[in-house]
Amino acid sequence: MNIGRAIEIMQAGDIIDVSYQGESVIIQTVDEKEKTARIYTKTNPDKEIDVEVYHLIEEQ
Template sequence: MNVGRAKEIAESLEMISVTYEGSPVIIQHVDDNTKMARIYSKADPENEREVPVLNLIEE
């Protein structure tokens, strides 16, 4: 995924299906400079982490 699309999804009111390493995730924030996204798993919302935007897949 590219940074622009990740930001659109993060700001969207719609629930857009995104996965990271095969698991459904929510994008919380995207950093333009580092091209990293703060995400959390739908199954474990307490476990936030920073991952490369390129590794996110829109379903």
Template sequence: MDKQRAEEIAHSPDMKHVTYNGTPIYIQHVDDVTDTARIFSLTQPENEFDVPVTSLIEENTTS
């Protein structure tokens, strides 16, 4: 995923289907300087961490 799309998703009021290493996540914030995203797993929201934006994948939910 590119940084601009990650920022759009982070600011969107709609829940998007994004994964990190196959795990559904929520993007809290994108750091413009380091090109990282602050994320947490939807199953473990208390476990926040930073990952490279390029490691995030937006899942296509259209049939």
């Protein structure tokens, strides 16, 4: 995924399915400079991690 799309998904009012390493995640913030996103899984919302945006996959 690219930075622009990650920001669009983060700001979207609708839920857009995104996965990281095969697990559904929510994008909480995007750091454009570092090209990272802070995400959490739907099953464990208390565990936030920072990942490189290009590792995120938008599910169709």
